[in-house]
Amino acid sequence: MPTPPTGMPLVPTPRAPQRKERADAARNRQRVLLAAEELFARRSVESVTMDDIAAAAGVGKGTLYRRFTDKGGLAAELLSERGAELQRAILEGPAPLGPGPAAGADSGAGTSAGTGAGTAADPAARLEAFCAAYLAFQERHLDLVLLSETSSPGGRLRKRSYEFWRQHTEVLLRAAHVPDARVRAEVLLAALSAEQVRHWTRNEGRTLDDLTVALTGVVRSLIGSPAA
Amino acid sequence: MPTPPTGMPLVPTPRAPQRKERADAARNRQRVLLAAEELFARRSVESVTMDDIAAAAGVGKGTLYRRFTDKGGLAAELLSERGAELQRAILEGPAPLGPGPAAGADSGAGTSAGTGAGTAADPAARLEAFCAAYLAFQERHLDLVLLSETSSPGGRLRKRSYEFWRQHTEVLLRAAHVPDARVRAEVLLAALSAEQVRHWTRNEGRTLDDLTVALTGVVRSLIGSPAA
DNA sequence: ATGCTTAGCGGACTGTGGTCCGTTTAGATT
């Protein structure tokens, strides 16, 4: 498969074959994505309308909606570009985020826990790292994520990316022998939803660091290994 | 204070004085609430428009919006009527939900844990009971709650009732000597959001019982008292 | 090159939530 269209998630996309996109269509998708990015960068995300984007991209509204399900879908596509790196780091990067052995001398991102010095990272440490990284990601792209998660009720849970994050979290929990791994994974992600993160940072005035610490605590509790 | 207007939350409403409502206004509020309830009962919640409600209540749209902030606000008002009983049970009912001593012989709603036989319920047991009861409430009024929580982004966290549930949860957690009580309370409530509950019951096909068990486990983990 | 099929296009159109503002009237004051 040659150069998947930008924004394709890394995750093994199930809908593999599916007749190739026509040339003009691809060109327009690109235009739209570009225009949207530009507009979102210049003006506040919620003030940008779909008409604005269509106009800026020099494209009809019908075209917009043929390409992206809805406003949230467009935001999600943009986000998927930006989240690709994080996804890669998780799937194949060094510990503690990824499965590989720790990079260089001493990782700076992790949050202690140090499981001695195994070859592969232990699930608890990976989960903590993921939690911190994901939180940072959400906070960094807050407006866009909020749009993508709330444009339609239940949107957050229907996005393809949700499947990825949930799967990852669930697997780690299961590896840590935690019961009800699936439910607990979803509890964790609910806590990290854009709505919630915005509430914490914008309304309750918490800093990212505060939150990271508190949520790391939550993760430890959920895993429940009492001082292993 | 004589007969507070229906739907007023039990919680000590801070906006105490505030010039009394005019007679016609009160009458119209009632009409709207009634009409809305009727419509929501007959047709699917999401198919009912604000115009429908206004028409059914024999009232202009302006009136509708003068009384209730927005669609979500209207739903919340309806819900607050229905939630009043639960609120009362929590504030002044018997254990394990309320602070009082257990009612009758053996409560049927609680979820084990049995802390011997103290005079007042212990926070852990109360929290578990609350969680189960709240979950059941959410499930029971799912469509309406969903409307009230998602009609505007972040709506869930801005409702007055949220303040109540959060406060209650937080207090119990603090009483159980759990760190970061506030954050953990919000994590719990995020897990119990309408969106999430709908996802669990409608998409993943979980039963209320399944969920209650799994979430009770989450609560125990969060409290962290390792088999006290 | 020419023709044909069908994905792609675009913008008028619809449905709905929410606002605005000129008019009405409850109820207090005299």
Added chain:
DNA sequence: AATCTAAACGGACCACAGTCCGCTAAGCAT
């Protein structure tokens, strides 16, 4: 009872997300 004033009213109005459908042209087949 007459007057007055601000709360309440109502429906025309607006903005915006999302749909529809007749037209266009990409790119395959001959």
